[in-house]
Amino acid sequence: MSGRGKIYSFTVVQRSADPIAFPEPYVVAIIKLDEGVAMLSTIVGTSANKIEVDMDVVVSFEKISDEITLYPFKVVA
Amino acid sequence: MPDARDAAIVGVYTTAQTRGSGRTGFSYAMEALRGALDDAGLTVSDIEGLFVQLDEWPQSPSPNGYGNKANWCYQLGIPLRWQTGAVNAADTGAPAINDAAAAIKTGQVDTVAIILGRGMTQPLDGRTAPWTRHSHEFTGWTGSYTAVQFALVASRHMALYGTTPEQLAAAAATVRNYGNVNPQALMYGRGPYDKERVVQSRMISSPLTVLMCAQVNDGGGAMIITSLEKARDLKKPPIHILGGADQLSYPAYAEAPLLERHVGGDFPTDWVDKGFARAGVTRNDVDFVELYDGFAIWMLTQWEMLGFCKVGEAGPFVETGVMELDGRYPTCTDGGCMAFSHNGTPSLFRPIEAARQLRGEVMDNCPGWEQGEHTFEKDLCRAVKDAKVGMAVSMGPPTGGGNFVLLAKD
Numbered sequence: 001m002s003g004r005g006k007i008y009s010f011t012v013v014q015r016s017a018d019p020i021a022f023p024e025p026y027v028v029a030i031i032k033l034d035e036g037v038a039m040l041s042t043i044v045g046t047s048a049n050k051i052e053v054d055m056d057v058v059v060s061f062e063k064i065s066d067e068i069t070l071y072p073f074k075v076v077a
Numbered sequence: 078m079p080d081a082r083d084a085a086i087v088g089v090y091t092t093a094q095t096r097g098s099g100r101t102g103f104s105y106a107m108e109a110l111r112g113a114l115d116d117a118g119l120t121v122s123d124i125e126g127l128f129v130q131l132d133e134w135p136q137s138p139s140p141n142g143y144g145n146k147a148n149w150c151y152q153l154g155i156p157l158r159w160q161t162g163a164v165n166a167a168d169t170g171a172p173a174i175n176d177a178a179a180a181i182k183t184g185q186v187d188t189v190a191i192i193l194g195r196g197m198t199q200p201l202d203g204r205t206a207p208w209t210r211h212s213h214e215f216t217g218w219t220g221s222y223t224a225v226q227f228a229l230v231a232s233r234h235m236a237l238y239g240t241t242p243e244q245l246a247a248a249a250a251t252v253r254n255y256g257n258v259n260p261q262a263l264m265y266g267r268g269p270y271d272k273e274r275v276v277q278s279r280m281i282s283s284p285l286t287v288l289m290c291a292q293v294n295d296g297g298g299a300m301i302i303t304s305l306e307k308a309r310d311l312k313k314p315p316i317h318i319l320g321g322a323d324q325l326s327y328p329a330y331a332e333a334p335l336l337e338r339h340v341g342g343d344f345p346t347d348w349v350d351k352g353f354a355r356a357g358v359t360r361n362d363v364d365f366v367e368l369y370d371g372f373a374i375w376m377l378t379q380w381e382m383l384g385f386c387k388v389g390e391a392g393p394f395v396e397t398g399v400m401e402l403d404g405r406y407p408t409c410t411d412g413g414c415m416a417f418s419h420n421g422t423p424s425l426f427r428p429i430e431a432a433r434q435l436r437g438e439v440m441d442n443c444p445g446w447e448q449g450e451h452t453f454e455k456d457l458c459r460a461v462k463d464a465k466v467g468m469a470v471s472m473g474p475p476t477g478g479g480n481f482v483l484l485a486k487d
Contacts, residue, residue, distance in 0.1 A: 022220035
């Protein structure tokens, strides 16, 4: 897996089910990886109003604890 | 020609749809069962089969939350000869009716009751409905919940086909306006709505605003189904169950909701045509449609899934007013999940409303509604003129599934 792909669709969430864990606003996106697999993730590092469908993205690993590492995506400049 | 073993709807009932009553789902379901039996002119001892969906059972919670069937025999004081269980919230609607019709046709039973109820639905933190907070390994960590998943489908539909927020809003406003003139609807008298009001309401998860999303409320409903042979002796004219179909093709919420796993992809769509063929009617025969309107985008994708318009064209399709009372297919004529009720398990409300339209029992603001006299003016009325065939859908995942049942007047 290259960790690269495109934004298939995204949403800016203004109403969080859990505002402590997920402060508003936040972006949830479906990423279609170059290898063809689709996955749900988030987009970090770009303001929500600059995000568009079909943008190129790359995975960025975020270590939460020794056991847990999350995999948000960043827009490729 | 109808056969004596064909199935018909002979009793329907909905409780008050409300918030904060403190009543349990069990209480709503029992009221609804009594009401539907009375509507049919039957008693508990006539029931042979039961299809039930509750959020709790007071004596003996089962792992899936829908109650142990043996408890129901004990509660009702009758043996049950056919019982099946709701696996997810969709099952209590069209699939339960189709199953019941099959059990009646094959002679397993004569009379089946379908009941549902849910109470104490208001989330303590006021954020979002308890049933929308799914937690799955590969999606939960993103902050996804039900509205987010539907928003992702809407985002893709907009990017691929040019669908607009105004088109989503047009569908939601139409449905909410039916609820505005339905005294039994949770949101009765809260309109009128236009697409500007819907678009400008509070954003939940773009592009879905709060008025493009369903309600959160308590309530129950019930339906009694029996053989046509037995239906002929009952209080009201039978509503014929012509047939239907369902298909499941993707694990909702646990995976990313891919539009092409639903419409516009290579998943087989022949299940809809086969269902119409079994029912012996075509889309041209359908006078009105009770879609499952959990979110505005799901109405658009249902029109495409069911073949009423081409894939990608649902936005312009709904914008022409097709869902209005004077449109080709009046839709969600009780106000739907958006304005009538979404109690977490509202699937049966869609076919109940279809049966009421076909009976001509439509409560609205028309002065003569109790005599079945309607003005057919949109600001007062929600009765479909000369309704003979109705379609009801009872399913609500963002992608990857659907179902329907076709009903007809005697």
